[in-house]
Amino acid sequence: DFMHAFENDIKPAFGVSKDEFDSYIANGIIIWGSPVTEVLDEGNLRISQTIKSEMTPLVSILIEGPPNSGKTALAAHIALLSKFPYLKFCTAQTMLGYTEMSKCQQLKKIFEDAHKSTLSCVVVDELESFLEYAPVGPRYSNTVLQTLKLLFKRSPPKGRKLLIIATSAYRDILEQLGLAQSFSKIIHISNISTGEHVLHVLSEIEHSFSVEEMKHLKKSLANKQVWIGIKTLLDLIEVARQADDKYRVARFLASLEEVGGTV
Amino acid sequence: DFMHAFENDIKPAFGVSKDEFDSYIANGIIIWGSPVTEVLDEGNLRISQTIKSEMTPLVSILIEGPPNSGKTALAAHIALLSKFPYLKFCTAQTMLGYTEMSKCQQLKKIFEDAHKSTLSCVVVDELESFLEYAPVGPRYSNTVLQTLKLLFKRSPPKGRKLLIIATSAYRDILEQLGLAQSFSKIIHISNISTGEHVLHVLSEIEHSFSVEEMKHLKKSLANKQVWIGIKTLLDLIEVARQADDKYRVARFLASLEEVGGTV
Amino acid sequence: DFMHAFENDIKPAFGVSKDEFDSYIANGIIIWGSPVTEVLDEGNLRISQTIKSEMTPLVSILIEGPPNSGKTALAAHIALLSKFPYLKFCTAQTMLGYTEMSKCQQLKKIFEDAHKSTLSCVVVDELESFLEYAPVGPRYSNTVLQTLKLLFKRSPPKGRKLLIIATSAYRDILEQLGLAQSFSKIIHISNISTGEHVLHVLSEIEHSFSVEEMKHLKKSLANKQVWIGIKTLLDLIEVARQADDKYRVARFLASLEEVGGTV
Amino acid sequence: DFMHAFENDIKPAFGVSKDEFDSYIANGIIIWGSPVTEVLDEGNLRISQTIKSEMTPLVSILIEGPPNSGKTALAAHIALLSKFPYLKFCTAQTMLGYTEMSKCQQLKKIFEDAHKSTLSCVVVDELESFLEYAPVGPRYSNTVLQTLKLLFKRSPPKGRKLLIIATSAYRDILEQLGLAQSFSKIIHISNISTGEHVLHVLSEIEHSFSVEEMKHLKKSLANKQVWIGIKTLLDLIEVARQADDKYRVARFLASLEEVGGTV
Amino acid sequence: DFMHAFENDIKPAFGVSKDEFDSYIANGIIIWGSPVTEVLDEGNLRISQTIKSEMTPLVSILIEGPPNSGKTALAAHIALLSKFPYLKFCTAQTMLGYTEMSKCQQLKKIFEDAHKSTLSCVVVDELESFLEYAPVGPRYSNTVLQTLKLLFKRSPPKGRKLLIIATSAYRDILEQLGLAQSFSKIIHISNISTGEHVLHVLSEIEHSFSVEEMKHLKKSLANKQVWIGIKTLLDLIEVARQADDKYRVARFLASLEEVGGTV
Amino acid sequence: DFMHAFENDIKPAFGVSKDEFDSYIANGIIIWGSPVTEVLDEGNLRISQTIKSEMTPLVSILIEGPPNSGKTALAAHIALLSKFPYLKFCTAQTMLGYTEMSKCQQLKKIFEDAHKSTLSCVVVDELESFLEYAPVGPRYSNTVLQTLKLLFKRSPPKGRKLLIIATSAYRDILEQLGLAQSFSKIIHISNISTGEHVLHVLSEIEHSFSVEEMKHLKKSLANKQVWIGIKTLLDLIEVARQADDKYRVARFLASLEEVGGTV
Ligand SMILES: Nc1ncnc2c1ncn2[C@@H]1O[C@H](COP(=O)(O)OP(=O)(O)OP(=O)(O)O)[C@@H](O)[C@H]1O
Ligand SMILES: Nc1ncnc2c1ncn2[C@@H]1O[C@H](COP(=O)(O)OP(=O)(O)OP(=O)(O)O)[C@@H](O)[C@H]1O
Numbered sequence A, B, C, D, E, F: 001d002f003m004h005a006f007e008n009d010i011k012p013a014f015g016v017s018k019d020e021f022d023s024y025i026a027n028g029i030i031i032w033g034s035p036v037t038e039v040l041d042e043g044n045l046r047i048s049q050t051i052k053s054e055m056t057p058l059v060s061i062l063i064e065g066p067p068n069s070g071k072t073a074l075a076a077h078i079a080l081l082s083k084f085p086y087l088k089f090c091t092a093q094t095m096l097g098y099t100e101m102s103k104c105q106q107l108k109k110i111f112e113d114a115h116k117s118t119l120s121c122v123v124v125d126e127l128e129s130f131l132e133y134a135p136v137g138p139r140y141s142n143t144v145l146q147t148l149k150l151l152f153k154r155s156p157p158k159g160r161k162l163l164i165i166a167t168s169a170y171r172d173i174l175e176q177l178g179l180a181q182s183f184s185k186i187i188h189i190s191n192i193s194t195g196e197h198v199l200h201v202l203s204e205i206e207h208s209f210s211v212e213e214m215k216h217l218k219k220s221l222a223n224k225q226v227w228i229g230i231k232t233l234l235d236l237i238e239v240a241r242q243a244d245d246k247y248r249v250a251r252f253l254a255s256l257e258e259v260g261g262t263v
């Protein structure tokens, strides 16, 4: 049964699971503009803070931004940058079908394991999924909320350091729930907002458009405003790639306009 | 007991169950106008996208439209068009009496099985029934909602592809619940809206009206506006067919006006 | 205990239980006016539709009207008219004390049995009682609601036909709950509304009033408006019958005015 | 434990329990005015109705009025007047600590037993206590509500008759809950409202006031308006009786004014 | 575990537990003014009423007033004054951790035991704690509410008498919940409201202030208005007592002003 | 499982656990201004009150203030100052994953143990965490609330004394819930509000800024207003310390302005 499945699902939490982290960065990290650089700088600063600080053994950051803006990939990337001996990626996906209690127990276990390592980094992806937040009601698991609040403020034992990286697309809800306040720092990642950003991404994707096509796109996209997450942009490029050569550019620009506002 | 019945109800999920799919298209797919063509085109595009895409191994579409507009039949039809080795039709009908947990477990199982095949297509019919949505309250199963949200965003393992086709008559509610946002593409199917559409359907049904009657109907329906789902239209034709020869046309036009607005 | 009692209460569902149907028409069906004829005509039409239709193997109708208007008796009567080999009368009375789950299970069983017969007719009396609807809150069983929604739309297997007849005094609530939409046709039965209707009923009841008294009543009731359900009217006649001969007519007219508005 | 206690509490329900009925009329029925006579007349009428009626084998009445107005005593009194072979007094007091389910089961049992006797009378005292109604929320047991609704409308089997007498101080709430509508007749009992009513009660109580005192009281109370339940009035008389001879009348008039408004 | 602890906590309920009652009057009953006398008079009256009454074998009073006004001590004191053979003090403190059901069961047991004695007095302290009332929501235990309502109106068997003394700081809430109405009499105890009351209390406490200090206090407090519960006043005296001799009076007056309004 | 883990987590509660208390004052108590002195004075007063009082064996105080203002450290510090033989620090952190019932049971146990010692001090940190308070709804555990209310008012047995120190960042919510009223005294700790306070803290931290830098800071911060908790200030100092020498002062002032308002 479910509970049985649950027990068999638990894997040893110690040790780095680099493969798992890589799977969340399936299409790499493209430095499409300064918003990306700023997030990575802040991430690096917090990593060294965790290592060197004396008075603050617990550093916790929240990466928040619109859907598809690359939050999960950035969180996984920063965690890998830390090279801490204990790395753990927590996602509600692996706890599907667990009772609230089981989720809390597993989260508690992960943080207790993290406290056993000198330097640990725990990613908690999509807080809203852990909270089982639904806007109609609204409904959420207060049990999970209380557990996360306590775990995010639990200092590691003397001599140990812990970096927590959480992600969410619902900053306002976390603030209403009093969970946003638990973080030392909240980092915002914005959508891609200029034609230049888009061109930067296009230039980094192999085989996407021909030199000729790129010329056309540069003209069309220069000084234009868009509003699109990196994950959605990669999807649009992918769709355009399947189209016939002659429709490719037009289709891409059309769908960019449909999804991402006026180009 | 119920749980027992439940366990015995579970059938092996692998393999194509073409007969079951056919039962949802009992009266075929009549191409009564461009709205139908557009849905089928979009469906075909998404099928080839699923097959060829590199960066997006998961494609999910939602077919939404008014009650009786043919959503279920279209979803089943597109799934059959894909000819994917793993095809699965999920409906709340087969989970009647299951606990929320059992529903979630079964849905999880279906997606896990889909992830085992190189090319899979899963239809999830009538999302509102799975969610047990009732407008007074409103009430719904948050457990099922969270499960569907996670399953609709769960990428298949490396090298595997998955096409998800969901249907619903309540697009606005799915948006309020944050579930509409999980889909790559939302496809709208409208009701039949012109006399020409109706005549097209009539011409495809055997033995419905005589040549004489059709002449009369063509005059009456030309350039008229209606608003009726294909399933309801088929019902009206059926009722008219049982009537005496002389009342047939009048009765059909009268009931069309009663149900489908001003003809 | 209760669950035990429950299991022993379940009787074999197959076969016609004419006696049970008759008990719901204890005082017969008096054709007091055109509203009654219309309901019976519509009923007959739907019966032949069920028998002959090719494209619509499932026909479902809802008989709705004010309390005491004769809904239950009419539903039972139409079901008996069909002479279908499988007839079943479902009422919340026989499921008193069942859990929501047990109710759903039993309803499911009844429909599954109905699906096994070539021609079946299932009466579901007083939907509001099955739903355990209470206006303060409001409260209702969503489990039963979802079950009924699904069962009312579940097509019988190929070659089988099913006629569903439901009754309710709360049409508006069924519409709010999205249950009214499940029916192919909603049939309204009104209260008795004219003095002529009342006189018609009186003339059909044996030993109610003497020839002399009837003369008096005809004068008093001619061209008067009333608003009373057939069941309540039969009660008033019964009460008057117990009174002394001289007070009989006056008492009857007075109580008719008290209950049924201005005579 | 509780459930155990519950099982041992159940006593055989058949047979007349006159003593129990008497205990609810501890201070007799004083005919203090026409409101009392009217209630008793209506009660007698319904008794004979139950015995003689052919078309209405189920008669149900609700006695409603302010707190302490004597509802329980009147219901018990009317039940005893019927002299029916099966008499049963149901009160929430004997079901204290039962679960909702147990209450419903016991109520069901009582009505099933009543259905086994040719002529039965069941008193259901203080509906609000059975419903566990609390105005803050509001809260109530929908399970009990649904059970009572069904039981109050369940006809006895052919050839059997049943008279139901219920009491309540919250008519408006029963109407909101749709329970008031289940009764054939609602009977109102008012508070004592004139000085004459009070004097009538005083004249029937032994040893309450001396002839001298009564003279004084007659002067004071003549043509005065009060508003007091019979139970409260008996309490005030009792309190006055304990006081010193000289203060007795003054004290009684003062407390009557305090509780029952301007004398 | 808890339930186990529960069973072991139950002590024999019969017999007078004078020591327990005394513990609730730890600092005696100081007759600081007429409000105290009035409460005690009313209490005495009710005691004799209970003993002598014929028509009202059940007398129930509610002592209500602001927090710290001495409600619990007064209730315990009146109970001891009765010298009834069965005395019982019920407080939520001894039922901490019980389920709602266990609380109700224990309350029921206490009243059943009381019904076995010819003359019984039961104190139910702090009704709001039994009800688990919390203003946010609001929330309360309807199970306990219904149980108390029934127990407070349950007459002892023939020949037995019962006096119920309840206390509460939330009269308005008891009225909203329909519980205040269950009492024969509601007795209000006010806060200490004049300087004279305060001086009376000071004069009764040993070693609190010197003769000199009292002179000063008499001047300062004469004709002043305060608003303070007896329990809070005793606290302030206690705090002042710990202070240095020269600051004592000033500190006492200052804190009296801070807590009890303008002196 | 969880419950098992729970049982194994319970440690003997008797005896002083000085190490645990110290861990909550990891960075000492810096006397940065009069708000700190006032809290400590009040704490000392209450300690001696507890020791010497005759009439009030139970003293309970609530330390409340904004997040990060040092509440927990101050509560732990005052508890250590008392040097009472029984010291206990209660925090929701150690009860993570407990059921409401288990929490209440453990709290009850702690207070029962405290009642066994002549002089006891119990710290209950972050009442909102024990209450599982969430602002959306709002939601909270009424079971824990009722338990805390009762425990905070439960007098120790004769001859024993108890000092309760609770902390909270949500005074308004405790007042709404009726919990604030349970305390003898509420002590407010404010944020650091002037540049002088900040300079005081800086002067007490070793190696934070050079003499040169301090000169600069004194100029910048003199007569400035800030609004920052001591815990947040220590964090900012820590971050600045990691920066390059030349940016150190500027960075510190900038972040102080970002977090703590206009400097
Ligand atoms: N600069 C970048 N930042 C983030 N992701 C990037 C970047 N460049 C490329 N990517 C790719 O974009 C995708 C981002 O998807 P990701 O799941 O992280 O988005 P998300 O914001 O978490 O989405 P969701 O709102 O659904 O949680 C990944 O495949 C990642 O490899
Ligand atoms: N162009 C068409 N599109 C869809 N269905 C068609 C079409 N032409 C004929 N049909 C027939 O119409 C019926 C459509 O019924 P279907 O159950 O799919 O409607 P639906 O919109 O899912 O209804 P519901 O709102 O009740 O879920 C099927 O019997 C199908 O064979």
Ligand SMILES: Nc1ncnc2c1ncn2[C@@H]1O[C@H](COP(=O)(O)OP(=O)(O)OP(=O)(O)O)[C@@H](O)[C@H]1O
Binding pocket: C024, C025, C026, C027, C028, C029, C030, C031, C032, C036, C066, C067, C068, C069, C070, C071, C072, C073, C074, C126, C169, C230, C231, C234
């Ligand atoms: N024309 C008629 N239509 C319906 N019932 C009739 C008619 N003539 C006589 N009757 C009798 O009237 C009674 C109708 O009662 P019935 O229980 O069907 O009413 P109802 O509308 O279902 O009441 P409720 O609102 O309580 O469910 C039956 O006894 C039936 O035999």
Ligand SMILES: Nc1ncnc2c1ncn2[C@@H]1O[C@H](COP(=O)(O)OP(=O)(O)OP(=O)(O)O)[C@@H](O)[C@H]1O
Binding pocket: D024, D025, D026, D027, D028, D029, D030, D031, D032, D036, D066, D067, D068, D069, D070, D071, D072, D073, D074, D126, D169, D230, D231, D234
């Ligand atoms: N005419 C009367 N009608 C009713 N009760 C009477 C009458 N005369 C005397 N009594 C006595 O008055 C008392 C009425 O109490 P009863 O419990 O019936 O009141 P109630 O309205 O049911 O009170 P509650 O609102 O608490 O349920 C009984 O003791 C009864 O013997």
Ligand SMILES: Nc1ncnc2c1ncn2[C@@H]1O[C@H](COP(=O)(O)OP(=O)(O)OP(=O)(O)O)[C@@H](O)[C@H]1O
Binding pocket: E024, E025, E026, E027, E028, E029, E030, E031, E032, E036, E066, E067, E068, E069, E070, E071, E072, E073, E074, E126, E169, E230, E231, E234
């Ligand atoms: N006249 C008096 N009335 C009541 N209590 C008095 C009086 N004189 C002295 N006391 C003492 O004052 C204290 C009153 O405390 P008590 O617990 O009864 O107050 P309370 O109103 O019940 O408080 P709470 O609102 O917390 O329940 C007791 O210690 C009692 O001995």
Ligand SMILES: Nc1ncnc2c1ncn2[C@@H]1O[C@H](COP(=O)(O)OP(=O)(O)OP(=O)(O)O)[C@@H](O)[C@H]1O
Binding pocket: F024, F025, F026, F027, F028, F029, F030, F031, F032, F036, F066, F067, F068, F069, F070, F071, F072, F073, F074, F126, F169, F230, F231, F234
């Ligand atoms: N005067 C002071 N008062 C309190 N804490 C101080 C003081 N000086 C230095 N500190 C240090 O500041 C920190 C205060 O953190 P603490 O956890 O007590 O804050 P808090 O208000 O309880 O935070 P939270 O709102 O998260 O509960 C401790 O590390 C403590 O050693």
Ligand SMILES: [Mg+2]
Binding pocket: A071, A072, A073, A125, A126, A167
């Ligand atoms: Mg993500």
Ligand SMILES: [Mg+2]
Binding pocket: B071, B072, B073, B125, B126, B167
């Ligand atoms: Mg469909």
Ligand SMILES: [Mg+2]
Binding pocket: C071, C072, C073, C125, C126, C167
């Ligand atoms: Mg009916």
Ligand SMILES: [Mg+2]
Binding pocket: D071, D072, D073, D125, D126, D167
């Ligand atoms: Mg009564």
Ligand SMILES: [Mg+2]
Binding pocket: E071, E072, E073, E125, E126, E167
């Ligand atoms: Mg008290």
Ligand SMILES: [Mg+2]
Binding pocket: F071, F072, F073, F125, F126, F167
């Ligand atoms: Mg703290």
